[in-house]
Amino acid sequence: MAAGTALPVTALPVPLSGRFKGSFAYFTIKDRLPQILTRTIDTLHRHKNEFFEEHGEKGVEAEKRAISFLSKLRNELQTDKPVTPLEDELPDTTLWNQYLDYQRNLSNGNGEPSWFQSPWLYVECYMYRRIHAALAQNPPIDNFDVFKEGKAQNFFESQGAIIALCTYFQELLKNIKDLDEKQLQEEFFKLLQVSLWGNKCDLSFSAGEDSSQKSSPLQCLEDMVPFILVNDMEKLWLLLKNAKNRKTDECKVRVDIILDNAGFELVSDFVVADFLLSSKLADEVHFRGKSIPWYVSDTTKNDFNWTIKQLQAANHMWMSRCGINWEGNLKKGVWVYHDHMFWTLPHDFSSMAEVAPDLYADLQKSNLLLFKGDLNYRKLTGDRKWEHTVPFHQALNKFHPAPLCSLRTLKSDTQVGLKPGQAEQIQASEPEWMISGKYGVVQFDPAL
Numbered sequence: 001m002a003a004g005t006a007l008p009v010t011a012l013p014v015p016l017s018g019r020f021k022g023s024f025a026y027f028t029i030k031d032r033l034p035q036i037l038t039r040t041i042d043t044l045h046r047h048k049n050e051f052f053e054e055h056g057e058k059g060v061e062a063e064k065r066a067i068s069f070l071s072k073l074r075n076e077l078q079t080d081k082p083v084t085p086l087e088d089e090l091p092d093t094t095l096w097n098q099y100l101d102y103q104r105n106l107s108n109g110n111g112e113p114s115w116f117q118s119p120w121l122y123v124e125c126y127m128y129r130r131i132h133a134a135l136a137q138n139p140p141i142d143n144f145d146v147f148k149e150g151k152a153q154n155f156f157e158s159q160g161a162i163i164a165l166c167t168y169f170q171e172l173l174k175n176i177k178d179l180d181e182k183q184l185q186e187e188f189f190k191l192l193q194v195s196l197w198g199n200k201c202d203l204s205f206s207a208g209e210d211s212s213q214k215s216s217p218l219q220c221l222e223d224m225v226p227f228i229l230v231n232d233m234e235k236l237w238l239l240l241k242n243a244k245n246r247k248t249d250e251c252k253v254r255v256d257i258i259l260d261n262a263g264f265e266l267v268s269d270f271v272v273a274d275f276l277l278s279s280k281l282a283d284e285v286h287f288r289g290k291s292i293p294w295y296v297s298d299t300t301k302n303d304f305n306w307t308i309k310q311l312q313a314a315n316h317m318w319m320s321r322c323g324i325n326w327e328g329n330l331k332k333g334v335w336v337y338h339d340h341m342f343w344t345l346p347h348d349f350s351s352m353a354e355v356a357p358d359l360y361a362d363l364q365k366s367n368l369l370l371f372k373g374d375l376n377y378r379k380l381t382g383d384r385k386w387e388h389t390v391p392f393h394q395a396l397n398k399f400h401p402a403p404l405c406s407l408r409t410l411k412s413d414t415q416v417g418l419k420p421g422q423a424e425q426i427q428a429s430e431p432e433w434m435i436s437g438k439y440g441v442v443q444f445d446p447a448l
């Protein structure tokens with residue numbers, strides 16, 4: 001992978017940053033990120049006995065070193081120290097350090113990159129990468145996922161909603177062959193909306209506090225339609241239907257889901273993926289996860305496999321049927337899990353073609369890319385102070401590997417592709433509309 005990026009920086013709006021006092025980025029860096037670090041430290045403390053039982057004194061020493069690394073990190077952040085090069089030797093270290101040089105060389109007059117002065121997206125990603133380093137550099141606890149517990153808790157606390165969704169879905173599968181096109185479309189829209197609102201359940205947003213899905217995910221979908229600010233579901237349907245009609249034996253229809261959070265959201269994504277295969281709208285679904293623990297609740301390979309195992313082993317017929325079917329899809333190769341280090345680099349997606357050409361080329365083979373969640377939206381649009389009416393296609397800044405769609409609840413203050421006056425109208429009654437998670441988008445770009 002190459003590290004550089006040739007963005008026409010001057011033509012783009014400025015990135016969101018903690019230097020804008022009072023902005024959501026500012027409050028995140030000031031309050032929410034230190035809270036996440038404190039919780040991370042507490043989690044390590046709480047596992048001290050477990051480390052001792054598993055690894056003896058060496059485990060406890062590693063835990064102490066990791067904690068002191070994290071305390072230092074928290075102090076650097078809170079006192080707006082310069083961002084320092086990574087000192088570990090992991091596969092992505094060079095790219096991170098080259099990115100720091102790139103930030104240093106930007107002639108934007110903000111001086112040495114630092115927590116509050118640099119782009120929010122960069123420093124927030126950097127914090128998660130440093131959390132990873134705190135563990136990865138400290139064997140024998142180097143494989144410990146500090147966020148695992150919270151992700152599992154979200155899954156268990158969403159049990160009722162997961163049962164409701166799996167039951168609904170298994171009932172649907174019984175008659176799926178008899179559904180006419182209109183009915184199939186209705187079901188597709190329903191499941192897409194469950195997956196959209198499933199994105200409310202992330203743990204980075206709530207700084208690790210409980211954010212599980214408590215109510216039945218299928219009730220109230222109708223009532224929530226007005227909160228979908230851009231609703232391109234019809235366009236998705238047309239694209240999939242056309243792809244199905246055009247397909248030949250050699251040319252399969254492939255959908256990629258760029259995953260976000262584990263827990264309820266992941267189950268809702270699995271249901272969409274199963275629907276695509278069962279309705280024959282797609283032949284293959286490729287899932288893209290994170291290769292290191294990320295933004296508290298993002299899905300790693302372990303979370304992906306763990307979730308399917310939990311479902312399989314569940315004491316509920318429809319939940320376990322889902323788990324068994326999904327394990328079967330993986331074995332048959334019609335579901336494929338991938339990770340790639342690009343997803344946990346600080347770069348936005350407009351530099352993917354240059355930084356990770358292999359990944360870009362792979363995505364080009366897809367018929368449709370579904371990007372889940374807020375962070376993916378920020379990376380799609382560069383996390384910038386866009387005018388709300390700027391077209392989505394323009395904000396993607398030449399990232400057009402294939403037709404793509406973002407399914408995102410708004411949890412950070414950037415949003416494009418709205419109608420003139422739409423943002424102002426909501427802003428007047430709900431100043432927090434971009435950060436409350438109450439609104440969502442299903443925003444499509446045909447990549448033409």
Ligand code: F6P
Pocket residue numbers: 028032124199202203204205260261295372373374375376378411412
């Ligand atoms: O720190 C905030 C944030 O980056 C927001 O963008 C969002 O609230 C959250 O973290 C991640 O959300 P998601 O899991 O939907 O990507």
Ligand code: MG
Pocket residue numbers: 202204260261295297298373375
């Ligand atoms: Mg997330």
